[in-house]
Amino acid sequence: EAGVVQSPRYKIIEKKQPVAFWCNPISGHNTLYWYLQNLGQGPELLIRYENEEAVDDSQLPKDRFSAERLKGVDSTLKIQPAELGDSAVYLCASSLDLAGAEQFFGPGTRLTVL
Amino acid sequence: AQKVTQAQTEISVVEKEDVTLDCVYETRDTTYYLFWYKQPPSGELVFLIRRNSFDEQNEISGRYSWNFQKSTSSFNFTITASQVVDSAVYFCALSGTEYNFNKFYFGSGTKLNVKP
Numbered sequence: 001e002a003g004v005v006q007s008p009r010y011k012i013i014e015k016k017q018p019v020a021f022w023c024n025p026i027s028g029h030n031t032l033y034w035y036l037q038n039l040g041q042g043p044e045l046l047i048r049y050e051n052e053e054a055v056d057d058s059q060l061p062k063d064r065f066s067a068e069r070l071k072g073v074d075s076t077l078k079i080q081p082a083e084l085g086d087s088a089v090y091l092c093a094s095s096l097d098l099a100g101a102e103q104f105f106g107p108g109t110r111l112t113v114l
Numbered sequence: 115a116q117k118v119t120q121a122q123t124e125i126s127v128v129e130k131e132d133v134t135l136d137c138v139y140e141t142r143d144t145t146y147y148l149f150w151y152k153q154p155p156s157g158e159l160v161f162l163i164r165r166n167s168f169d170e171q172n173e174i175s176g177r178y179s180w181n182f183q184k185s186t187s188s189f190n191f192t193i194t195a196s197q198v199v200d201s202a203v204y205f206c207a208l209s210g211t212e213y214n215f216n217k218f219y220f221g222s223g224t225k226l227n228v229k230p
Contacts, residue, residue, distance in 0.1 A: 042118075042221055045218065102161045105158060
């Protein structure tokens with residue numbers, strides 16, 4: 001069975017440009033997460049979806065970040081405009097909607113903002 | 115507050131040595147889950163184990179073992195006879211069932227270097 005798929009794997013952009021990341025979760029996983037991981041740190045949650053509903057977006061910087069999961073399957077995370085401090089790895093994860101369900105992670109997108 | 119602390123930033127051992135990675139957590143949930151993940155240099159986080167707060171039995175899986183102690187709020191991970199392939203960053207994580215259901219709180223990770 002395929003794992004969590006993310007694209008692109010790497011992205012280099014100039015500051016103030018827009019960028020988008022795509023994630024396709026494991027089939028049957030209705031919970032999807034976007035995380036930010038800075039170098040030497042653990043993942044930090046940006047947004048969590050239950051199906052197409054964003055149930056926790058308290059740590060998403062809404063002035064420049066947006067996300068969608070229109071059909072409750074794949075999801076897109078967008079940054080517009082990107083800033084130098086946005087350089088990081090963006091991870092997508094998915095899980096079943098069960099208490100204590102383990103999350104399965106994609107390979108991440110490494111973003112570099114110049 | 116929900117918090118996970120991994121005090122060891124980096125550990126270096128020689129192959130075949132045993133090594134223990136420490137994890138201490140704080141939670142106000144009575145029912146919660148603890149996890150360990152491995153992040154090799156390739157970058158993808160790999161799930162290793164999950165324990166729930168009602169199961170304090172230690173677990174052994176091959177060279178890996180986990181020691182969960184509620185009394186000290188710790189969930190430590192031991193690798194016996196370490197190998198070079200064990201080199202990675204290891205993350206401990208906590209998720210609750212009452213406050214912020216299923217939200218994961220990760221520690222800052224412990225980088226393990228196993229030298230041949």
